[in-house]
Structure formats: C-alpha cells, structure tokens
Amino acid sequence: MTLGKRSRGFTLVELMIAMVLGLMLLGGVIGIFLSNQTTSRVNNELASLQSSARLAFQLMSQDIRSAGFAGCNNSGRVVSVINGAPLWSQWRGGLEGYAVGTNGVSESLRLMYGAGETASVRNHVPPVLTLNEASALRVGDIAMLCDDTLSSVFQVSARTVDTISHAAAAPLNCAADLGFQFPFVCADARPRIFPGGSMLMRFESVLWLVAPSADDAAINSLYREVMIGGVLTREEVLFGVSSVNFAYQDGDLPFGPVAFTPAINMGNVVGLQVALVMDPNAFTNADLPLEMRTIRFFASVRNRLR
Template sequence: MRVIKRIKGFSLVELMIAMVLGLVLLGGVIGLFLSNQNTARATADMSNLQNSVRLTFQLLSQDIRSAGFAGCNNAPRVVSVIEVGGVTPAWANWVGGIQGFAADAQGNESIRLMYGSGVSNSVNTHAPPVFTLSAAPNLGAGDIAMICDDSLSSIFQVSAVGATTLSHATAGTLNCSADLGIDFPFVCANPRGRFFSADAMIMRFESVRWFIAPSTRNNAINALFRESIVAGQVVAEEVLAGIASLSFAYQQDGQAFGPVPFNAAINMGNVVAVNVTVVLDQDAFTSIELSEEQRTIEFLAAVRNRL
C-alpha cells in the first residue's frame, strides 16, 4: 500500500509575516539610500558654495590689492577729463583709488576701487587728440583708459583706434576736453594743451564697486554685486547670492595693527589694507546647515601699491 505524503505550503499568517519583514527590510534600505543621497547632495551643495565663495573673494582681493595703481609711480597726481552732465561721475572721480562708504539703511557697507590694469601700450608721439603707439592698441573705441608719465596720470575715454594709433577726441565721448590735464587739479572749463612725451604708458582704467542689493534671481534674498565700467556704461554683475551683511574695516599706514570700521574721518589715501567681513544668509541655503563660523567669512587684503 502506497503512502502519499502531503507537501505543505506556507500558511497565510506566515506569508504575511514574511511580507512585513520584507517591507521593514526594504524600508530600511530605502531610508539608508535616501539618507546617503541627502548627505551627498548637501556635501555637493557645500562644496559648490565653498568654491563660489573662494572665487568671489579671490576677485575682491585682487581688486583691493590693485587699488590705487596709476602707473609711472605718480599716484598722487591723477585727473579725470570725463564728465556727465557737466559733472565728473563717481566712478571716474579718483580719490586715491579707494573709497569706502558708510552703511546703507540695511546696515551694509560698500567700497569702490580704482586702478590701471591690463597690458599697457607705450606712446611714441602725441599730437592731441591722437597718440601714436609703439604697437597695436590693447583698447577699443569707447573703453575708459588711463595714461601716465612721470608727472601725471589722466583718465579719459578712447574715441577711436587705428593700427598703431589711439585718440581722445571729445566728439561722441564722455571727454569734456581734448586737454588731458596739464593743471592739477583739473578744471575742464579752463583747458590747456597737455602733451604726453614718448614712453608714456596707456592702460585700461578699472573702477569697480562692491555692494549688496536684492538678487536678480530671487529678490527675497540679497546678493553681492561687482559694478564695473564697460565702454563708459555702469554694469553691475551679481557675483554671490545669499548674503546677510557686508562690512569693511581699514588699516592705515603708520598706525598700530587693527583695522577700524568706516568713519568719515578716515583718510582713504592712507589706507594700506582692507579687512572684509561677509555673513552668509542661512535662509538662502536650505539644503545646507551652516554654523555661525561657517556663515561668517573674514579676510584681510593688502593694498600692494601703498606698501
């Protein structure tokens, strides 16, 4: 007689228990995956923020280090022949190359930095309003330029360029006169011929302002802007969004070390270093938890041309 053995399957209760255990295990795996994903995203966001901050302050440091460079070792004697509506605009009004400003209504300060930059051209001859250069000009029509010799530096707008020439005529430019400033201080209404001798240098003139304003991408948060002059026009570029505050302190030559906050009594012509303090806005970085130390960025940059 054959004995038939019945093969038993899993009961419903066993299947339910197995499913529950499987779901618990799967939930743990998914939770670990999401946690790792969030950690990786936060790490990437922090890395991107750190890179953006580093590049931003490298640019700001470079502007501070370059401030006051007028070429030819005659920084005290700098004039501007640029006028808008009969008045020299703030961006062309040389005040030693550094101008600090008091805090605005939101408590944020700003700074303007001016200097000659780029590859210079050497002058062969000067028959106003035309310079003949030793090589092709590195500037274009409309650019703001600075020329210097051993007695004076002048800020002007380029009216035209040729193969080896560069002009500073008044027509179609912001130049109030073809005179480049034999008098110091310069008075545009009283022009006198000023000839720059051979070996005078012409370079690009930079006038940049760093300030805080609502971000162009999200006006609910503030951003750090760098304002520069392009072909005689003021152009503001957003550099870093998510800024809570910006402030500067100034170290003066001959004083014990200790940069002081801005005040109207500071002689900007005597500033040899600028301390910058920026505080990041936590609300602008929702995926990153920033400590107080991480939010506050501070550095000191020396004004190389005054050391």
C-alpha cells in the same frame, strides 16, 4: 526508548522580546542614517558655499591689491576729463569706502587702478596718441595715460592699429585736453602734451556692493560694478550674500583693522579685512549657524606697502 522531544514554537513573551529588540536595533540604525544624512547635507552646503565664494575672493582680492596703481611712478596727481565728474571717474587715491546703504544695502567699496597690457606713446598731437605698439583698448573704453608727473583718465573716441584718440567727440570727454593743471577744471581746460615714452593702459573703476539678486529679489547678492565700453555694468558675482563688511588697516598704526567710519583716512589704508555674511535663505538643505555662514579674508593694498 524515546525518539526525541516534541518540537515547539516561540512563546508570546519570547516573540515580544524579539520584536522590542529588533525595533531598538532598527531605531538605532535609522538614527545613525538620519545623522549621517544631516552631516552630509551640511558638508555639501559648506562645500558649495566655499566653492561659490572662491571666485568672489579671487576677484575682490585682485582689485584690492591693484588699488591705487596709476602707472609710471604711481603719482598721486591723477585728473579725469570725464564729463560731469561722476564718482566712478574721480580719483581719491584709488580706494574709497562707503557706509551701509550708500550703494546697495550694505557697506561698499570702490577701487581704482590702471590695468591690462600697457602701450608706450611714440608722440602726442592732441587729440591723437601715436603708439609704439597696438593697444587692446577699444572705442568707448576708459583709459589712463601717464608720464612722470601726471596721469589722465579719458574715454577713447577713436582708434587705429597704432593710434588712440581722446577727442571731445567721445560722449564722456568734457574736452579734448588731458588736464594741464591739477586739479583739473574742464571749463578752463588747457592742452597737455604727453611726451614719448608715456604709458597708456585701461582704467578700472570697480564698485563692490550688495544688492537684490537679479534671479530672486528677496535674496541679496554680491555685485562687482565696472565700466564696460563707457557704460556702468553690474556683474552678479555671488548669490545669497546678505551683507559685506570691511575693516580698514591704517599703515601708520599697529595691525588691527577697524570698522568703517567717515573719519578713516582712506589714503593711509594698506589692507582690508573682508567679511561676507551668507543669507540662510539661500541654503535650504541645512541650517547653518552664523559663524559658518560668515567668510573672512584679508588682502593688502600692495601699491601702498612700505
């Protein structure tokens, strides 16, 4: 009787087959790992892009919706007493589009409107407005004052608890008058007395443009240019925007926003389609195709909707 067969090890062929199978399995696992890692990078980049763009959407949409609001009855009669008539002070219905390169490196858009908390006028003895309640305006701010027939844009020269002054002593006011005639001619200024009940508010003139980033001049960013204390200030809103394009919806035509041309009647625009194209150099963790780097949204100019 035998005690058992003598044990033996693997043959060379069996060992080689096992190694090949193990390498194939390991290769599959590594392939899945790398694929998941790439997908994770793309998803993270997209999440970062969407999160960064959300603030830009909110700010730009708010500006577009507010464009054209001149207070009181939204009169088209708006005058500016700002010296030198800079573009940011010249009312053209509250919305103006510009071609590529006019401002920055891409298309741009200027939006104007009255904003913030309003204060009502008790009486007006130029250049002092006496108010029924305190105003949030400060010296140097740009203000808009309106009644049923006219809106005036000026710089605040002085203030107290219940008064706002529009004297020519303010650096930007060309006169202490607020534009009796329309259109306003500073050299022929005449007193304009606003009656009690007129409304005073902050004047916003916002330019959206694309220009080189302050952090990396090789990459562009989306900027929001505003007046702060009478000084033009650019706020960098979104890093890594290579271009922005606007399509304009004419309120007299069926829906179908069209690209900018000088022939567009900006006074008829009731909505804008905005397309932000992100710079691939700003996203180093994933190679995003153009469609994934293009973010679009539509906003209505609510003060023009009929």
